[in-house]
Amino acid sequence: MANSKGRRRRFGSVRKLPSGRFQARYRGPDGLMRTADKTFASQTDADRWLVKQEAKILDGDWQNPDVKIAFGDYAETWFKDRDYAATTRERNGSALNLHILPTFRAVPLRDITTPQVRRWRTTLLDQGVGAATVAKAYQILRAIMNTAVDDGLVQRNPCRIKGGATAPSAERPFLSVAEVFRLADAVPARYRVMILLASFTALRFGELAGLQRWDVDLERRTISVRRSVAETRSDGLTVKAPKSAAGVRTVAFPASLTAELVAHLADYAEPGRTGRVFVGPRGGVLRRNNFRRIWLRAIDMAGLGDVHFHDLRHTGNTLAATGGASTRELMHRMGHSSVRAALIYQHLVNGRDHEIAGHVDDQIRRVKGTDSGVDSGGLSGT
Numbered sequence: 001m002a003n004s005k006g007r008r009r010r011f012g013s014v015r016k017l018p019s020g021r022f023q024a025r026y027r028g029p030d031g032l033m034r035t036a037d038k039t040f041a042s043q044t045d046a047d048r049w050l051v052k053q054e055a056k057i058l059d060g061d062w063q064n065p066d067v068k069i070a071f072g073d074y075a076e077t078w079f080k081d082r083d084y085a086a087t088t089r090e091r092n093g094s095a096l097n098l099h100i101l102p103t104f105r106a107v108p109l110r111d112i113t114t115p116q117v118r119r120w121r122t123t124l125l126d127q128g129v130g131a132a133t134v135a136k137a138y139q140i141l142r143a144i145m146n147t148a149v150d151d152g153l154v155q156r157n158p159c160r161i162k163g164g165a166t167a168p169s170a171e172r173p174f175l176s177v178a179e180v181f182r183l184a185d186a187v188p189a190r191y192r193v194m195i196l197l198a199s200f201t202a203l204r205f206g207e208l209a210g211l212q213r214w215d216v217d218l219e220r221r222t223i224s225v226r227r228s229v230a231e232t233r234s235d236g237l238t239v240k241a242p243k244s245a246a247g248v249r250t251v252a253f254p255a256s257l258t259a260e261l262v263a264h265l266a267d268y269a270e271p272g273r274t275g276r277v278f279v280g281p282r283g284g285v286l287r288r289n290n291f292r293r294i295w296l297r298a299i300d301m302a303g304l305g306d307v308h309f310h311d312l313r314h315t316g317n318t319l320a321a322t323g324g325a326s327t328r329e330l331m332h333r334m335g336h337s338s339v340r341a342a343l344i345y346q347h348l349v350n351g352r353d354h355e356i357a358g359h360v361d362d363q364i365r366r367v368k369g370t371d372s373g374v375d376s377g378g379l380s381g382t
Contacts, residue, residue, distance in 0.1 A: 012050040022046040072105030086230040099137040135167035174315040177363045186298040193264040202316030209286040211277040247335040252353045254361035
């Protein structure tokens with residue numbers, strides 16, 4: 001190919017326009033001639049542009065300029081492909097629909113720039129959207145664009161705001177053992193053991209709601225988490241296995257809770273091996289929204305202030321940590337979401353899990369004024 005001065009070029013061509021500016025053209029990997037989307041002030045600038053296009057072709061980074069995929073179309077497909085748990089899908093879907101798509105839906109993926117992302121984030125904050133919500137929306141936008149990079153649709157992720165994915169949050173409280181028992185005394189009797197297990201084994205609300213009699217082994221003092229109850233506006237109540245292998249776990253509970261568990265199973269649990277351990281007063285599945293009224297009354301009676309049910313899980317983790325539990329052991333007790341971490345570390349916990357529960361047990365006895373362990377009496381969970 002020849003340029004305006006008659007030189008032969010190995011790649012592409014450059015010609016001088018009547019305006020005095022220079023135009024660059026080249027043949028793409030698809031065999032079609034492509035013209036630069038801008039003109040250049042000098043032939044040197046046009047040559048440099050062609051060198052970059054050739055490098056992209058040789059490195060496999062070339063993108064067809066005729067293909068412009070709208071962010072909205074790509075993001076909705078991306079979202080459908082995510083293996084989210086029900087509550088996570090609802091939360092992330094809300095962030096996508098409310099805070100991301102209104103700005104970027106019609107914008108071609110490759111046209112989204114870092115300044116645009118920065119303006120979008122600043123606008124959300126200026127509109128009064130909470131910092132945590134904005135950080136979550138930014139995380140999702142960044143994840144979508146990361147996948148677009150992997151798919152070869154964009155060359156670089158425009159989400160490059162330092163600290164954009166994090167938001168300052170107040171440290172959540174954890175309760176002392178005495179406060180846990182004060183709270184357990186304040187709830188109706190059928191929920192007492194649920195409060196104690198949430199605090200001393202770090203089980204989630206949905207995991208407690210999903211427990212069945214055969215999950216409780218009173219002889220070995222363990223609880224097996226095999227399923228969880230989730231509630232979303234779109235799907236209602238769903239009961240399914242935990243999302244990750246790490247969520248399926250067996251956790252030891254303090255010996256001091258054995259007698260309370262025996263009494264609870266006798267008085268409040270559903271009959272039969274698969275009977276639910278915790279049910280509402282009319283025999284229904286525990287619902288977080290319904291339990292909230294009970295919870296608010298209880299924390300008020302116990303004088304605990306701004307405490308969430310999830311803070312009981314934080315309490316259990318803190319108690320285990322003070323007992324010397326390693327990060328790996330804590331990951332096991334909490335059902336850490338990383339499957340890889342669970343498979344690698346789970347076997348390390350078997351020996352010390354009862355020691356962790358024993359440390360919690362010592363603190364329970366101190367609060368209750370006893371100095372001896374509780375014998376399980378060879379009872380079983382069925």
